[in-house]
Amino acid sequence: MKLKLDIVATDGLARTGTVSTARGSFTTPVFMPVGTRGTVRAVRTSDMERLGAEIILGNNYHLMLKPGAELIADLGGLHAFEDWSGHMLTDSGGYQVFSLNPKVSEAGVRFQSTYDGSYHELTPEGAVRTQELLGADIQMVLDVCSALPAERSVIAAAVERTAAWAERARGAHQRTADQALFGIVQGGAEVDLRIESARRTVALDFDGYAIGGLSVGESRAVMLPALEAAVAELPSSQPRYFMGLGDPIGIIEAVALGVDMMDCVLPTRLGRHGTLLTDSGRLNIKRAEFARSTEPIDNNCPCEVCQRHSRAYLRHLANVSEPTAATLCSLHNLAWLLGFMDRIRHAISKGTLADLRAETHEVWSR
Amino acid sequence: MKLKLDIVATDGLARTGTVSTARGSFTTPVFMPVGTRGTVRAVRTSDMERLGAEIILGNNYHLMLKPGAELIADLGGLHAFEDWSGHMLTDSGGYQVFSLNPKVSEAGVRFQSTYDGSYHELTPEGAVRTQELLGADIQMVLDVCSALPAERSVIAAAVERTAAWAERARGAHQRTADQALFGIVQGGAEVDLRIESARRTVALDFDGYAIGGLSVGESRAVMLPALEAAVAELPSSQPRYFMGLGDPIGIIEAVALGVDMMDCVLPTRLGRHGTLLTDSGRLNIKRAEFARSTEPIDNNCPCEVCQRHSRAYLRHLANVSEPTAATLCSLHNLAWLLGFMDRIRHAISKGTLADLRAETHEVWSR
Numbered sequence: 001m002k003l004k005l006d007i008v009a010t011d012g013l014a015r016t017g018t019v020s021t022a023r024g025s026f027t028t029p030v031f032m033p034v035g036t037r038g039t040v041r042a043v044r045t046s047d048m049e050r051l052g053a054e055i056i057l058g059n060n061y062h063l064m065l066k067p068g069a070e071l072i073a074d075l076g077g078l079h080a081f082e083d084w085s086g087h088m089l090t091d092s093g094g095y096q097v098f099s100l101n102p103k104v105s106e107a108g109v110r111f112q113s114t115y116d117g118s119y120h121e122l123t124p125e126g127a128v129r130t131q132e133l134l135g136a137d138i139q140m141v142l143d144v145c146s147a148l149p150a151e152r153s154v155i156a157a158a159v160e161r162t163a164a165w166a167e168r169a170r171g172a173h174q175r176t177a178d179q180a181l182f183g184i185v186q187g188g189a190e191v192d193l194r195i196e197s198a199r200r201t202v203a204l205d206f207d208g209y210a211i212g213g214l215s216v217g218e219s220r221a222v223m224l225p226a227l228e229a230a231v232a233e234l235p236s237s238q239p240r241y242f243m244g245l246g247d248p249i250g251i252i253e254a255v256a257l258g259v260d261m262m263d264c265v266l267p268t269r270l271g272r273h274g275t276l277l278t279d280s281g282r283l284n285i286k287r288a289e290f291a292r293s294t295e296p297i298d299n300n301c302p303c304e305v306c307q308r309h310s311r312a313y314l315r316h317l318a319n320v321s322e323p324t325a326a327t328l329c330s331l332h333n334l335a336w337l338l339g340f341m342d343r344i345r346h347a348i349s350k351g352t353l354a355d356l357r358a359e360t361h362e363v364w365s366r
Numbered sequence: 367m368k369l370k371l372d373i374v375a376t377d378g379l380a381r382t383g384t385v386s387t388a389r390g391s392f393t394t395p396v397f398m399p400v401g402t403r404g405t406v407r408a409v410r411t412s413d414m415e416r417l418g419a420e421i422i423l424g425n426n427y428h429l430m431l432k433p434g435a436e437l438i439a440d441l442g443g444l445h446a447f448e449d450w451s452g453h454m455l456t457d458s459g460g461y462q463v464f465s466l467n468p469k470v471s472e473a474g475v476r477f478q479s480t481y482d483g484s485y486h487e488l489t490p491e492g493a494v495r496t497q498e499l500l501g502a503d504i505q506m507v508l509d510v511c512s513a514l515p516a517e518r519s520v521i522a523a524a525v526e527r528t529a530a531w532a533e534r535a536r537g538a539h540q541r542t543a544d545q546a547l548f549g550i551v552q553g554g555a556e557v558d559l560r561i562e563s564a565r566r567t568v569a570l571d572f573d574g575y576a577i578g579g580l581s582v583g584e585s586r587a588v589m590l591p592a593l594e595a596a597v598a599e600l601p602s603s604q605p606r607y608f609m610g611l612g613d614p615i616g617i618i619e620a621v622a623l624g625v626d627m628m629d630c631v632l633p634t635r636l637g638r639h640g641t642l643l644t645d646s647g648r649l650n651i652k653r654a655e656f657a658r659s660t661e662p663i664d665n666n667c668p669c670e671v672c673q674r675h676s677r678a679y680l681r682h683l684a685n686v687s688e689p690t691a692a693t694l695c696s697l698h699n700l701a702w703l704l705g706f707m708d709r710i711r712h713a714i715s716k717g718t719l720a721d722l723r724a725e726t727h728e729v730w731s732r
Contacts (some may be wrong), residue, residue, distance in 0.1 A: 004594065022511075035684075036437055037686050037688055038679070038682055038683060038686075038688070039683060039688050039690040040670075041688065041689060041690070042689040042690060042693075043690065044690050044693060044694060045674065045675075048676070059722065062686075064687065066682065066686050067657065067678070067681075067682040071657065071658060071678070074658060075384075075658065075660060075676065075678055075679075081676075081678070081679055081682075082679065083674045083675060083679075117684075217549060291433065291437065292437060292440060292441065294441060304412060308412070308449045309411075309446075309449060310441070312437070312441055312447070313404070313434070313441075313448065313668075315433075316403075316404055316432065316433040316447075317403075317404060317405060319432065319433075320403050320428075320432050320481075322402075322403055322404070322405050322407060323407060323408040323689055323692060323693070324405040324406075324407070324408060324410050326689060327408075327410060327689070327693065328410060
């Protein structure tokens with residue numbers, strides 16, 4: 001078994017537990033910081049260790065182009081390359097490639113590199129192969145990701161091709177001893193297509209299941225019914241991963257529907273712009289009101305940044321664009337979000353997720 | 367006494383010892399990393415602690431404009447602002463202001479802020495006052511810094527005005543209980559003017575003496591005689607600080623002439639461009655030859671970066687412009703340079719500075 005989910009406690013549809021792999025284990029629900037090009041932006045491996053992150057992402061699109069999957073494999077794989085001994089998941093790169101206006105055929109996707117304009121192809125089999133070279137603990141199938149809103153016919157075609165590609169990926173996957181492969185459910189905001197996509201993906205028997213093509217700009221009212229319909233079709237004994245989700249309300253709503261894993265660039269992207277996550281909601285550190293504030297970002301936060309730096313100091317660094325500001329704000333946001341996941345796991349264990357959910361809505365709807 | 371130099375060993379003109387202050391002590395010869403705008407660029411306070419840096423710089427020009435010296439004073443001074451408990455020295459900002467083509471009169475310098483174009487004035491008394499507000503352990507007088515090469519008459523005028531301003535700064539300095547004030551020797555590459563400037567500065571009885579206006583692009587053959595002449599006039603019982611020096615040969619030559627302190631942005635600036643300091647000389651991490659190198663930057667280096675990251679990984683991060691590359695390369699360069707200072711102090715203690723000097727020339731003249 002490459003991967004096993006042990007559910008320790010449930011609260012409604014939400015569950016908390018442990019995913020065991022060949023590498024070790026991580027707790028769920030889990031937020032996975034995104035290290036797109038071989039590092040979480042503006043921070044370093046030792047920071048991720050200090051933060052207690054259990055699993056981070058890498059991106060196949062970026063890494064296959066630079067420095068190249070073969071090169072990373074020759075150096076011992078992505079874990080060795082980054083000197084990261086925690087868990088790692090790679091995305092297939094489908095999401096990035098489909099944003100480049102590629103030529104899509106049944107065979108795969110032909111696209112131009114954003115690095116040098118060179119032409120490349122990504123196929124279901126090729127994405128499996130390069131992700132095997134990268135060697136993350138979990139890899140993702142190549143799926144067809146449509147922008148929303150989209151015509152129903154476009155979504156239906158994406159579901160169809162995603163299913164065909166998933167079958168090819170399933171057949172191509174050889175590194176099964178130490179690497180799990182997750183299928184991806186598509187279907188846009190169409191509940192019946194989500195159900196169909198989920199059933200067809202589950203029929204292929206993956207190690208875990210992701211919900212893709214949501215949290216791409218649609219409202220939460222559009223997102224949640226599609227998510228709920230998809231999750232209801234997924235086996236409860238396997239991990240469920242909502243791709244690209246990072247806002248606190250979105251996370252807790254997904255968890256309440258039974259999602260176990262999520263990732264997003266949000267905490268680091270916001271951090272680079274001086275926007276901070278706190279127990280009282282978002283805080284823009286560049287605001288004049290913080291010029292003389294000796295308070296930390298968040299009084300409740302145990303992170304290195306909150307333990308030693310004032311809002312006034314961070315505001316200054318951000319306002320003069322010192323790179324250190326991006327690092328410190330990213331570190332805090334990651335720490336805050338990982339702490340939020342702790343609270344979610346604890347609440348599920350105690351059966352108090354409803355309270356945390358209400359509190360989260362209260363704070364983050366302001 | 368605000369500041370006391372205890373010389374523990376000498377080797378020729380070189381000396382190693384301890385500078386004691388109201389805050390504690392630091393060892394010399396010392397290299398001081400530059401935290402121009404309130405942080406050493408791309409790294410953070412905890413990094414400087416881990417590196418074992420004993421004293422860092424701040425810059426009065428930048429800090430008086432943003433966030434402002436009064437604001438920093440209200441927040442407890444620069445140490446509290448940065449949460450840095452080691453030693454700190456602030457430069458007067460003269461070097462920066464003179465590079466802005468300012469209006470110079472006997473009263474002071476009128477210049478336009480590089481942040482917003484607003485007009486500001488820096489006077490000898492004003493520079494003392496703002497540096498008292500910043501509250502570093504050591505502050506520097508406002509001097510007149512000429513670009514080199516320059517007409518002898520220009521240099522002579524700079525020496526004259528520097529002396530007059532030094533006297534005014536000396537008289538204006540009130541925070542004498544916990545803050546030292548250093549005078550600055552000017553005189554360009556003119557040996558007799560260096561001697562004159564040194565004598566006039568020493569006559570004003572400062573807590574330490576700096577050599578300014580060198581290492582500004584002139585050759586080492588031009589620089590060293592001027593430095594030697596100036597240092598010979600300075601009291602051996604007080605610290606001597608060569609401003610803006612950071613290359614290994616320059617450092618060891620200055621130390622061999624009796625210099626105790628130096629600073630430079632070199633290690634961090636080079637680091638941001640992927641140029642690394644090693645026991646074998648400079649290394650450009652972006653070169654293709656390092657694409658698959660599992661070696662650390664420098665096999666002899668005990669720093670965090672060399673202990674865990676390969677040249678291949680750093681090359682990749684630098685080539686895709688991940689901010690983490692700037693941080694890791696800056697950290698290594700700082701660690702290497704601080705380690706080089708360790709070796710210098712050790713060599714002086716053992717009486718083997720000549721060997722280290724020969725080795726340094728051998729490696730860094732390649």
